[in-house]
Every structure is written in structure tokens, then in C-alpha cells.
Amino acid sequence: MGASTTEPQSAARNSRPVATIADVAAQAGVSVATVSRTLSANYPVAESTKSRVLDAVEKLGYVANAHARALAGATTRTVGIVIADVADPFFGYVARGVERQASSENRLCLIMATEADRDRELAIVDLMREQRADAVILVGGASDHAGYRKKMAARAKALAENGSVLVLCGRPSLGEEVPTVSVNYDNSGGAFAVTDYLISQGHRKILYLGGPANLSTTAARFEGFNRALQARGIAPDPELVHLGEFGRPFGYQRMREILASKTEFTAVFGANDLVAVGAMEAIAEAGLRVPEDISVVGYDNIPVSREVRPRLTTVNVPLEDLGREAVKAALGRFEYGSESANSTLGTHVVIRDSVRAI
Amino acid sequence: MGASTTEPQSAARNSRPVATIADVAAQAGVSVATVSRTLSANYPVAESTKSRVLDAVEKLGYVANAHARALAGATTRTVGIVIADVADPFFGYVARGVERQASSENRLCLIMATEADRDRELAIVDLMREQRADAVILVGGASDHAGYRKKMAARAKALAENGSVLVLCGRPSLGEEVPTVSVNYDNSGGAFAVTDYLISQGHRKILYLGGPANLSTTAARFEGFNRALQARGIAPDPELVHLGEFGRPFGYQRMREILASKTEFTAVFGANDLVAVGAMEAIAEAGLRVPEDISVVGYDNIPVSREVRPRLTTVNVPLEDLGREAVKAALGRFEYGSESANSTLGTHVVIRDSVRAI
DNA sequence: CTGAAAGCGCTTACAG
DNA sequence: CTGAAAGCGCTTACAG
CATH class of the missing domain: 1.10.260.40 (lambda repressor-like DNA-binding domains)
Incomplete structure (x- = not known):
């Protein structure tokens, strides 16, 4: 002792x-x-x-x-994955895909959470660079901050020179000349499709709820939403746009406020399932019914969308596949910029019980 | 090219x-x-x-x-966490605690999933040993297989000799002489409490549903359940015990079968929240109501227990704290076998809407 | 098929 | 406060 x-x-x-x-x-x-x-x-x-x-x-x-x-020169047999939060289902499923593919290729995973902080993300990439990870996979939406993009691009180059690679999984490219591999999902397409579905059910006044401004995910989903409106000749209404955060609490709180404000709308597009579920709770508390009084859709198709009542109509994102493909692309033989290095997985609407025709 | x-x-x-x-x-x-x-x-x-x-x-x-x-001799500043599945909320929240504490102590996390396979678990511990992780944290129930225990004990010793440490988080000791650190939660106590609550509400015929036999978690929860029955003078009924798995599908399927079999009971103790939620779904499908016709409780208090309707009465497990404490204990100064090296966090019943007095 | 030796990129006594 | 050098535990040409 x-x-x-x-x-x-x-x-x-x-x-x-x-x-x-x-x-x-x-x-x-x-x-x-x-x-x-x-x-x-x-x-x-x-x-x-x-x-x-x-x-x-x-x-x-x-x-x-x-x-x-x-x-001594051997590969480290390690892949790094950087996500916002380990306990968030969106990231959990992508991480599962990464982990399963990595382990089937006999590799260990390094994992770190950014807590949605740009600078932390940069610092984490450096830590993984120190570890000489065979690949570093960045999952989910990225900040659109210019200084941040420049710094991340520098890291992508350093990684590439090192024989490693930066993988962008569910976020936009850092630019043509920046050596990265991309594995995406059709974010804007999914938003378009589910919005179009809402419109096809007679909805014209659709609330867009949640998602941080300045995040690529928000930009893509909101773009798809607007595109669908436009395609049907519906004028976008700024009053109906409420960006903010991605969590359930945000969906709940903001929906309460909106309900109290007497804004007119017949449907809400939750920027993700969590926001949608929070909104549903506020709606129920207000004595309104989904979908009889208000229709609601979400995005991501995480388990909670099946658990809630009514079951939530949402957009499926192939989360686990995204993770698997990210490590396959990172570890496979490829040339930067070649087709195989950049893929986009499909999304589709999952119709359940939270939308009613009006 | x-x-x-x-x-x-x-x-x-x-x-x-x-x-x-x-x-x-x-x-x-x-x-x-x-x-x-x-x-x-x-x-x-x-x-x-x-x-x-x-x-x-x-x-x-x-x-x-x-x-x-x-x-060159510095510490690796790395902690390993081994869980059954990254996308399972139970493990996700513990992992979040580990990740947060590790990162606040400036460490990187190595993470690997066992898929609930004993041999994979052993292999993963070896991989982390190769990486010279400062600590290797084993999360969740352990197999009670004797050969497995012996092998894991050998790894614990090797790790300890190496200046590292094996942390048992939510699983039983490997024996007095095996150098490990334990961070537990009062598993059996929680099961006792929620069972006692059910009994206090008048329930006598309580179904025990789910959880793999041969898993320490099952053993602890089932023990608490039986202890509560016994304390109230209720004879255990083997007909009412249905061990199996931990997932929602198991809860759903087995409950369907039980409902079809006309077994008599007024309440079900789901071995975890997922099982309970699956059971609730089968009950609803059978045209029965929770809690009016059947009361249901779960275990873990993961988010889904708040999402479902009726909201599920369950046992809170301080998942994130468990993870944080595990790394604190592992990285703190301590002597094996000392008090500070072994702690048990409390659990408590969270009463919601899925139990009715009869 | 096997061995001796260089070298990977650091840290840390050991000397100033 | 700074430097030269040994050593950490492997892998891999280079020689047999």
C-alpha cells in the first residue's frame, strides 16, 4: 500500500x-x-x-x-468516428453501422462526441490524427462557418497525406480540391417527398419546426421543403418557419408557444423525429388531436417514431447503412473524387398514422 | 492514378x-x-x-x-468501453457517461460492441489490451459461464499488471482475488421495489417477462422480484416466469403467446423497458387496456418509457452516472479492494401511468 | 525457414 | 533552460 x-x-x-x-x-x-x-x-x-x-x-x-x-509501420487498424452525442439514436445507429463494419474488417473504433461544438469537433479530429486512425468519419450535419470549413479542410489534407482519410457522412463536401470521401443520404429529397405527401393530402399551411440554423442538415431539409412548396405553387410563409434545435424539448416548447399564438396551420414538418414527437405532446396537451386537428411528420425514422401514438409518418434514413458504407468507402481502394468514393443513399417516406387528408 | x-x-x-x-x-x-x-x-x-x-x-x-x-512511456490517454450494442439506449447512455467523463479527463474512447457474444467480448478485451488502454470498462450483464469467468479473470490480472484496470460496470465481481474495480447499480433492489409496488396495488399474479437466462442482470432482477414476492408471502409460480431476451420483439411475441394461452395474471414485470413496451403493444392488439385490464412495469427508465402511452412505470437506473463513475473509479488513485474502488449507485421506482390498483 | 539489426517517433534521465 | 542519447516494442528489408 x-x-x-x-x-x-x-x-x-x-x-x-x-x-x-x-x-x-x-x-x-x-x-x-x-x-x-x-x-x-x-x-x-x-x-x-x-x-x-x-x-x-x-x-x-x-x-x-x-x-x-x-x-514500426503496420497500420493501426483503427477507425475514428465523431458524432454529436452517443446517446442520440440518430448517431447511435450510424455508430452501430460503423462499429459493425469496422469490426468485420478487424478494426477497433475510436469514438468521441462533439456535443455539437465546432471547436470540439476540430480538436477531436486532431486527437484521432494523433492516434493515426486509418480513417476519421464525421457524422451528421456540419456547421457552415467559413473559418471552420477552412480548418477542417486543412485536416482533411493532413490526413490524406498521412495515408488516412476524412470521411464526410451525411454532410456536404468541403470543396472540390479537398481530399475526402463522402457517404451521404438524400436529405433534401426526403424532405421534398414528405412535404409533397403533406400537400397531396390537402395541406397548404405547413409549419417548419426545428433544427439549428447554420447546420447543413437544416439547410438541406429546409431546401427540400421549400422546393416541394414551390413545385405545387404554394408561396413560402416566413411566419411558418421556426428553426431552433433538434431535441424533443425544443419541439414541445416551441409548439406550445405557437399554439398559444394562434398561428394558422394544418400540418407540421418536424425537422427530425424528436422535434415532431415533442410537438405532438404539446398538441395533445393543448387538447388537440393528431391527425384529426393537426397532421405531423418527422424525419429520420428512429424507433420513437413507431412507439408514439399515433405512429409518426416520417422519412426513413438508412442510418446503419450509412455507417457501414462510410467505413467501406474509407477502407476500400479508391481514388479521391472517383465515383466509388462518393455515394448517396436513398431516403423514402414511411407513411403511418399522423397525417390526415383535409 | x-x-x-x-x-x-x-x-x-x-x-x-x-x-x-x-x-x-x-x-x-x-x-x-x-x-x-x-x-x-x-x-x-x-x-x-x-x-x-x-x-x-x-x-x-x-x-x-x-x-x-x-x-516512449507516456500513458495512452485512452479508455476502452465494451458494450453489447451501440444503438441500444441502455448502453448508449452509459457510453455517453463514459465518453463525457473520459473527454473531461482528456482521454479518447475506444468502443466495441460484443453483440452479446461471450467470445467476442473476450476478444475485444484483448484488442484493448493491445491498445494499452488505461482502463477497460465492461458494461452490463455478464455471462455466468464458468470458463468465461476464468478467462476474464486472467485478463483482469494481465491488465492490472500492466498498470491498467478492468472495470465491471453493472455486473458482478469476478472473485475476491481478481483485481478489478466495480461500479454497480442496485439491480436487485430496484426489482424488489417495483415488485413490491405492484403488490401494494393489489397484484398477486405477476408475470415475469424477458431477459436471457444465464445473464447476471437477469439473475439480479429476478432475485429482487422473488424476494418481494416472498416478503409478502406470495408463492412464486413457475408458470408465470418467462425468461428469454431483452428486446422489444421478444416482449411483443411472447406476450401474444401468453395472452393466447389464457394464463392468469394481472400484471407484468418487464425485465427491461423494451420488453415492457413490446408487451404493451401485444396487450393493446389483443383489445386489452393498460392499466385497466393489465398493469405493466419496466426497468431502466430509458426515454421510450416516457414516450409510450400509457407512460410506463419503471425503475430508474442512473445510466449516464454509471458511465462517469466507471471512468472516475478507473482513473482515480485507489487500492484494489478498497471502498472507493467499488461503489453501487441507487435505483428507484418511477411511478407513471401503467399500473392500476385492483 | 531463421536471425541480426536498423528504424519507426517519441520521452526522459543524464549532463551541462 | 537546453541538448545528446538511450530506450520503448515492434516490423521488415537484408543476409544467410
Whole structure:
């Protein structure tokens, strides 16, 4: 006890019980080169030698030091994923896809949450660069801040020069000349489709609710929304646009205010499912019914959209596939700018019970 | 194009544009030792020197190679978290706590999903051992398989000898002599409390639904359930026990079968919220009402329990805190077996609308 | 098929 | 306050 508290941490960390490749070599009576080769299985080794090495490994409980291995030139077998929040279903499902694909390619995942903070995002990319991740995957909407874009572009270049790659998953390109790989989903198309569906059901006064201004996701969805309005000859009404945040609390609160304000509308387009569900709650509290009095649609098709009553009509985003494709694209052979390096997955409307024809 | 496809991958990975500490030193006109010192900020360096180094770093876009740093003896500043599924809210919230605490202690998270597979779990721990993670946190229920326990205990020892630590978060100890840190929640106590609540509302025939046999979480919850029955003098009825899985589909399917079988009961204890919600859906489909005809409780208090109608009465588990505490305990100074190395967070019943007195 | 040795990019005593 | 040098634990040409 006394001893352990007086020892400096570094000494504790470096205590020598850890078996190294040299220990294994000694135990097996071979050179370290031979141990390395039998473990890497990338070079012929005699069967008898191999089994002696493996026995030694087993006996010593040896696992290679990934850092030494990485330093010596091997790949790190690591992919980084940066998301806004681990507990948010949108990111959770994308992360699941990344994790599953990475692990099927025998890689470990590094994960960090930005908490939707631009500077944190930049700092996290640097941390992953330090770790020499084979790829760094940026998930979800991006800030449209110019200084931020420039800084991220610089990191993309550094990563590329390093033999790694920055993957943009569900966010816009950083520019033609910036070496990145993109895996997107048809964000604006989904918004167009669900808005058009609302219009086809007779809705003309549609509230657009939620999503941070200055976020690429908001821009794309709002663009699709407006495009649908325009295609049907409906004039956009600024009074009906309420950007803000992506959470359920925002949807609930803002909807309460709007309901109190007596703004006229027959349907609400929630910028994501969480916002839509929050809005539904406010609507119910106000003594109104969905869809009889007000129709509501969401976006993302996360599980909650199936759980709520009435079940929410929404736009499906292939979240898990997005994650899988991101690592496939990042790790596959490709040329920057080539087709295979940039793909866009489809979205589609999932019709459930929250919209009524009027 | 042609060139890049003929180059071997390793050459691409090791292309030299990456600035090293030597490049920075040259650029700044100082020794590598000085660069290291100013970057680590753990040693006096003249202001003027420092700024020259920092300029060089900026100019070259230098970030230290984490592997070289780790190899040279510094800590890896990395914590590993192993969960069953990233997209499962239970694990998502614990992971959020881990991620937040780790990042506030300036550490990166390694994350991998076991898909509830024992052997995968063991393999993942080895991968994290290779990475020399400062701590490896095992989240959620553990298998009660004896061979598995032995293997995991061996890894705990190896980790400890390495200056790292295995953290058991929401799962039982591996034995007195096995060096681990535990952060638990009062699993059995929560089950006792919510069962007792059901009984206090007049329920006597309570169905226990879901959760894999052979999983520590199931064992703890079922034990609390039985203890509550016993405390009130209610004989346990094997007919009313339906173990199985943790997902919503299981809750739905099995409840359908049970409803069709005409088993008699007035309440159901869902082994977790997902199971409870699935059961509620089957009940509704059968034309029965919750709580008028059947009362239902869940466990975990994940968001869906608030989303469903009626809102689900459940047991709160401090998921995010569990994650935070796990990294605090792992990274704090402690002696194995000491109090601070082993804590248990409280659980409590959250009463909502899914239980009726009879 | 096997070994000796260089080198990966850092950190940290050891000397000034 | 600064530098030269050893060493961390691997992998990989280079020689047999």
C-alpha cells in the first residue's frame, strides 16, 4: 500500500510484468523476428517453430503492443468516428453501422462526441490524427462557418497525406480540391417527398419546426421543403418557419408557444423525429388531436417514431447503412473524387398514422 | 492514378509528408527534446523558445504520433468501453457517461460492441489490451459461464499488471482475488421495489417477462422480484416466469403467446423497458387496456418509457452516472479492494401511468 | 525457414 | 533552460 502510493505513476505504468515479444522469443527459444512473423502470419514459418511460439504466447498471456506495432509501420487498424452525442439514436445507429463494419474488417473504433461544438469537433479530429486512425468519419450535419470549413479542410489534407482519410457522412463536401470521401443520404429529397405527401393530402399551411440554423442538415431539409412548396405553387410563409434545435424539448416548447399564438396551420414538418414527437405532446396537451386537428411528420425514422401514438409518418434514413458504407468507402481502394468514393443513399417516406387528408 | 494503384499499401501509409517532432525541431531550430518539453508542458522552457516551437507546430500542422508517445512511456490517454450494442439506449447512455467523463479527463474512447457474444467480448478485451488502454470498462450483464469467468479473470490480472484496470460496470465481481474495480447499480433492489409496488396495488399474479437466462442482470432482477414476492408471502409460480431476451420483439411475441394461452395474471414485470413496451403493444392488439385490464412495469427508465402511452412505470437506473463513475473509479488513485474502488449507485421506482390498483 | 539489426517517433534521465 | 542519447516494442528489408 505504502509502496504503491509513493511510486510515481509512470513507474506503475511501466512495471515490467507485461510480456514483450522478446519474452516470448526467449520462452520459445527463437528470435523476435520469428515471433513477429508467426504472429503476423505473413511469412512462412515452420510448423514446429510456430507451435512453440504459440505455446509461449499462451503461457505468457502475451498480446502485442499495438503502439509498437503501429510505430514500426503496420497500420493501426483503427477507425475514428465523431458524432454529436452517443446517446442520440440518430448517431447511435450510424455508430452501430460503423462499429459493425469496422469490426468485420478487424478494426477497433475510436469514438468521441462533439456535443455539437465546432471547436470540439476540430480538436477531436486532431486527437484521432494523433492516434493515426486509418480513417476519421464525421457524422451528421456540419456547421457552415467559413473559418471552420477552412480548418477542417486543412485536416482533411493532413490526413490524406498521412495515408488516412476524412470521411464526410451525411454532410456536404468541403470543396472540390479537398481530399475526402463522402457517404451521404438524400436529405433534401426526403424532405421534398414528405412535404409533397403533406400537400397531396390537402395541406397548404405547413409549419417548419426545428433544427439549428447554420447546420447543413437544416439547410438541406429546409431546401427540400421549400422546393416541394414551390413545385405545387404554394408561396413560402416566413411566419411558418421556426428553426431552433433538434431535441424533443425544443419541439414541445416551441409548439406550445405557437399554439398559444394562434398561428394558422394544418400540418407540421418536424425537422427530425424528436422535434415532431415533442410537438405532438404539446398538441395533445393543448387538447388537440393528431391527425384529426393537426397532421405531423418527422424525419429520420428512429424507433420513437413507431412507439408514439399515433405512429409518426416520417422519412426513413438508412442510418446503419450509412455507417457501414462510410467505413467501406474509407477502407476500400479508391481514388479521391472517383465515383466509388462518393455515394448517396436513398431516403423514402414511411407513411403511418399522423397525417390526415383535409 | 496508375502510380497510386501500383504502390503497395504500406508505402502509401508511410508516405513521408507527415511532420515529425524532428521536423518541428529543425523548423524551430531547437532539439527534439525541447519540442517534446514544450508540447508536454511538463518542464520549464523559455518563453521565446516556446513560441518558436509553437509557430513551427502550427506551420507544419504537426500533431504528435500517439503511438510513439505511448511507446516512449507516456500513458495512452485512452479508455476502452465494451458494450453489447451501440444503438441500444441502455448502453448508449452509459457510453455517453463514459465518453463525457473520459473527454473531461482528456482521454479518447475506444468502443466495441460484443453483440452479446461471450467470445467476442473476450476478444475485444484483448484488442484493448493491445491498445494499452488505461482502463477497460465492461458494461452490463455478464455471462455466468464458468470458463468465461476464468478467462476474464486472467485478463483482469494481465491488465492490472500492466498498470491498467478492468472495470465491471453493472455486473458482478469476478472473485475476491481478481483485481478489478466495480461500479454497480442496485439491480436487485430496484426489482424488489417495483415488485413490491405492484403488490401494494393489489397484484398477486405477476408475470415475469424477458431477459436471457444465464445473464447476471437477469439473475439480479429476478432475485429482487422473488424476494418481494416472498416478503409478502406470495408463492412464486413457475408458470408465470418467462425468461428469454431483452428486446422489444421478444416482449411483443411472447406476450401474444401468453395472452393466447389464457394464463392468469394481472400484471407484468418487464425485465427491461423494451420488453415492457413490446408487451404493451401485444396487450393493446389483443383489445386489452393498460392499466385497466393489465398493469405493466419496466426497468431502466430509458426515454421510450416516457414516450409510450400509457407512460410506463419503471425503475430508474442512473445510466449516464454509471458511465462517469466507471471512468472516475478507473482513473482515480485507489487500492484494489478498497471502498472507493467499488461503489453501487441507487435505483428507484418511477411511478407513471401503467399500473392500476385492483 | 531463421536471425541480426536498423528504424519507426517519441520521452526522459543524464549532463551541462 | 537546453541538448545528446538511450530506450520503448515492434516490423521488415537484408543476409544467410
